[in-house]
Amino acid sequence: MAKKSESVKVVVRCRPMSEQEIASNYERVVDMDVARGMVIIKNPNSTDSNLRDFTFDAVYDWNSKQKDLYDETFRPIVESVLEGYNGTIFAYGQTGTGKTYTMEGIRSDAELKGVIPNAFDHIFIHIQRTENEQFLVRASYLEIYQEAIRDLLSKDQQKRLELRERPDSGVYVEDLSSFVAKNVKEIERVMSVGNQNRSVGRTDMNEHSSRSHAIFIVTVECCKIGVDGKDHIRVGKLNLVDLAGSERQSKTGTTGERFKEATKINLSLSALGNVISALVDGKSSHIPYRDSKLTRLLQDSLGGNSKTCMVANVGPASYNYDETLTTIRYANRAKNIKNKPIINEDPKDALLREFQEELLRLKSALEKRKKKGSKKRHKTQQEGDSEGESDEGEENTEGNLKVEQERLEAERQSILQNKELLEEEREKLVSGVQERANQLKKEQKKQEVLASKIKAMESKLLAGTKSIVDKTDQQQIALEQQKQEMIEQKKRERTIQQQLLLKEESTLEAKENYSSLQEEVEVKTKKLNKLKSRLKVTKAEIVDMKSEQAKVREELAISLEELQRDLKLRSVIVDNFIPPEEVEMISSRAEYDEETERWSLIPTSQLKDRSQSWLTRPVSGPGGSSSRSGSSSLRHMYGNVLQVELDMPNRTTRDYEPSSAGWQAVLDDAFKDEEEITIQVSSNDFFLFTDENRPKAKRKKQKLQKMKSDREFKTVTAKSKPDDGFPTSRGLVSSSIRYA
Ligand code: ADP
Ligand code: MG
Numbered sequence: 001m002a003k004k005s006e007s008v009k010v011v012v013r014c015r016p017m018s019e020q021e022i023a024s025n026y027e028r029v030v031d032m033d034v035a036r037g038m039v040i041i042k043n044p045n046s047t048d049s050n051l052r053d054f055t056f057d058a059v060y061d062w063n064s065k066q067k068d069l070y071d072e073t074f075r076p077i078v079e080s081v082l083e084g085y086n087g088t089i090f091a092y093g094q095t096g097t098g099k100t101y102t103m104e105g106i107r108s109d110a111e112l113k114g115v116i117p118n119a120f121d122h123i124f125i126h127i128q129r130t131e132n133e134q135f136l137v138r139a140s141y142l143e144i145y146q147e148a149i150r151d152l153l154s155k156d157q158q159k160r161l162e163l164r165e166r167p168d169s170g171v172y173v174e175d176l177s178s179f180v181a182k183n184v185k186e187i188e189r190v191m192s193v194g195n196q197n198r199s200v201g202r203t204d205m206n207e208h209s210s211r212s213h214a215i216f217i218v219t220v221e222c223c224k225i226g227v228d229g230k231d232h233i234r235v236g237k238l239n240l241v242d243l244a245g246s247e248r249q250s251k252t253g254t255t256g257e258r259f260k261e262a263t264k265i266n267l268s269l270s271a272l273g274n275v276i277s278a279l280v281d282g283k284s285s286h287i288p289y290r291d292s293k294l295t296r297l298l299q300d301s302l303g304g305n306s307k308t309c310m311v312a313n314v315g316p317a318s319y320n321y322d323e324t325l326t327t328i329r330y331a332n333r334a335k336n337i338k339n340k341p342i343i344n345e346d347p348k349d350a351l352l353r354e355f356q357e358e359l360l361r362l363k364s365a366l367e368k369r370k371k372k373g374s375k376k377r378h379k380t381q382q383e384g385d386s387e388g389e390s391d392e393g394e395e396n397t398e399g400n401l402k403v404e405q406e407r408l409e410a411e412r413q414s415i416l417q418n419k420e421l422l423e424e425e426r427e428k429l430v431s432g433v434q435e436r437a438n439q440l441k442k443e444q445k446k447q448e449v450l451a452s453k454i455k456a457m458e459s460k461l462l463a464g465t466k467s468i469v470d471k472t473d474q475q476q477i478a479l480e481q482q483k484q485e486m487i488e489q490k491k492r493e494r495t496i497q498q499q500l501l502l503k504e505e506s507t508l509e510a511k512e513n514y515s516s517l518q519e520e521v522e523v524k525t526k527k528l529n530k531l532k533s534r535l536k537v538t539k540a541e542i543v544d545m546k547s548e549q550a551k552v553r554e555e556l557a558i559s560l561e562e563l564q565r566d567l568k569l570r571s572v573i574v575d576n577f578i579p580p581e582e583v584e585m586i587s588s589r590a591e592y593d594e595e596t597e598r599w600s601l602i603p604t605s606q607l608k609d610r611s612q613s614w615l616t617r618p619v620s621g622p623g624g625s626s627s628r629s630g631s632s633s634l635r636h637m638y639g640n641v642l643q644v645e646l647d648m649p650n651r652t653t654r655d656y657e658p659s660s661a662g663w664q665a666v667l668d669d670a671f672k673d674e675e676e677i678t679i680q681v682s683s684n685d686f687f688l689f690t691d692e693n694r695p696k697a698k699r700k701k702q703k704l705q706k707m708k709s710d711r712e713f714k715t716v717t718a719k720s721k722p723d724d725g726f727p728t729s730r731g732l733v734s735s736s737i738r739y740a
Pocket of ligand 1: 014015016062093094095096097098099100101102210313
């Protein structure tokens with residue numbers, strides 16, 4: 001099939017003023033020309049009427065209805081997914097502008113529900129109305145937060161998932177759960193469960209949702225007999241993406257964890273921006289998809305095999321002007337992304353195929369069991385003394401199993417009533433019959449399990465039925481078609497309007513022949529005025545761009561400074577607390593994995609010409625041997641990297657005051673049961689102290705050990721006071737340490 005390229009559809013939606021904004025009398029700076037698909041933005045800080053306009057595939061103002069957006073913009077995408085295309089709909093914009101409202105809306109309200117619930121209805125109605133095709137619908141739901149992927153449908157919400165890539169099917173999330181849904185209710189439940197998991201443990205859900213990306217994935221597989229008389233499976237995948245808030249995260253003043261968090265939050269979104277830029281600039285040969293989880297996962301949606309629509313959400317009020325303009329510019333660039341969607345036909349990993357194969361297997365297994373049971377019984381019947389009819393060749397149906405049970409019961413009764421048998425013989429015979437009855441029951445159970453499995457699987461394969469497409473339904477369908485045609489007509493009109501506008505400008509410039517000097521002056525004055533205003537807008541645009549760039553540059557500078565500071569700290573730690581030869585050893589074994597974006601250590605078994613003395617050197621002390629022997633876990637391979645944390649004295653109630661008597665009392669109390677610690681230092685040997693291998697009772701003592709830069713230890717007694725009232729880092733502890 002020839003690949004036809006098409007642009008990413010971009011629409012802008014502006015929410016109504018909120019009550020608060022109305023109460024505060026904010027000026028509205030966004031205007032929308034719905035007929036032309038144009039957004040006009042006014043700079044509230046500029047005195048002259050400085051207007052900026054942008055055109056899109058469609059724009060939706062504060063009066064727009066959820067259903068209008070769906071029918072006009074999203075329905076065609078979902079329709080394509082039902083045909084076997086990939087589709088992506090994502091909502092972009094500042095927090096509080098209506099991304100979640102657009103994607104999800106108010107699910108319980110038919111008027112107010114967003115794209116996702118509308119898509120659910122659309123998909124299952126389509127299936128109901130389609131005859132002679134088999135469908136399988138499944139859903140997954142995930143979240144990306146600080147570059148970690150969480151499966152929102154998994155039982156284990158602590159687990160983080162990784163992205164993998166396969167040459168045939170592309171990038172996928174490893175171990176992501178998916179649930180087969182038979183109807184709207186079931187898929188809605190999947191969404192509810194995911195939403196619940198998303199909010200579990202969140203004190204501030206607004207904060208969390210503004211910083212994480214939520215992706216709901218619906219896969220629709222459809223099997224149909226093709227012209228060749230064979231089954232063909234088409235697989236359409238729909239990504240429904242509620243992105244993190246696009247507002248600039250202020251990193252100023254944040255340090256440490258908070259800083260890292262801030263950079264990570266931005267990573268996926270700025271990577272998305274970079275991917276869009278690279279795709280549209282036409283010169284880039286490299287598209288930086290790999291820079292973030294989001295862009296890797298949505299790789300197909302941006303410049304690949306997908307029909308994609310982006311909704312840029314903005315707020316109307318003046319105080320949002322900067323963010324609104326940034327969002328609109330972002331959206332304006334995205335218009336130029338070209339995708340190449342194709343129908344996914346007979347992919348190797350179609351679940352429907354697996355379902356069909358499994359069903360066949362189960363059915364034949366059931367068949368075999370029935371046949372076997374029937375043969376066996378026939379045999380016993382011939383051997384036994386029952387007068388039951390032969391069921392050779394007959395299907396061992398449920399009824400037959402019952403007949404067999406009755407026959408066994410009769411046999412049992414006849415044995416019991418047979419007076420000629422000795423008690424012993426009778427018991428033996430009865431227990432034999434009982435044994436057969438038990439086996440029969442077991443067999444029956446097994447067959448029932450198989451049959452119900454088959455039934456459950458079959459119920460998941462959906463197909464439309466003729467009875468549903470009745471008269472009222474047909475009228476309904478006709479009505480919908482009419483509506484859809486009207487919408488298409490509206491779209492065509494909009495395109496014509498947009499083209500007219502462009503033409504108006506170009507004809508003005510193209511006209512060269514004038515009937516009179518007067519006319520020439522008039523036309524040229526008009527042209528001059530037009531150019532003047534365009535120049536003004538362009539100049540303003542340049543100013544905006546410059547300040548935008550300055551902001552980005554400033555942010556990058558802050559990031560760089562923070563990273564350098566972090567790096568310096570790490571260097572200080574490494575230089576002072578880790579022996580150079582260990583650093584050397586670790587460095588030489590370290591390997592960077594592009595796939596997982598992690599450093600890992602090459603197992604020593606794969607190292608050929610490297611000294612392994614560190615592995616064999618003598619170890620002693622309480623934890624030394626245990627940390628080496630019998631464990632191949634990576635943690636222990638680091639050998640001597642200290643993993644203990646800076647513990648503070650074991651107090652939990654009051655804050656200590658360094659100079660008060662209370663502090664000393666606590667210290668004294670903490671150490672009153674302990675005596676002297678003797679530390680023997682041998683310069684070559686090190687061992688690892690971890691929370692596991694360190695004897696618990698002795699931990700408090702270690703709090704007082706202070707390491708000197710020359711890596712020698714003082715002998716510390718329990719009574720001695722730490723130098724500055726604070727326990728200091730123990731750093732690397734030389735072995736052997738013996739405790740008194
Ligand atoms: P976001 O997900 O972008 O942070 P929300 O979807 O949570 O924003 O919207 C913020 C608030 O604005 C919500 O109270 C929402 O109901 C309201 N809202 C957003 N868009 C619209 C709209 N088009 N019409 C009416 N209310 C809206
Ligand atoms: Mg939201």
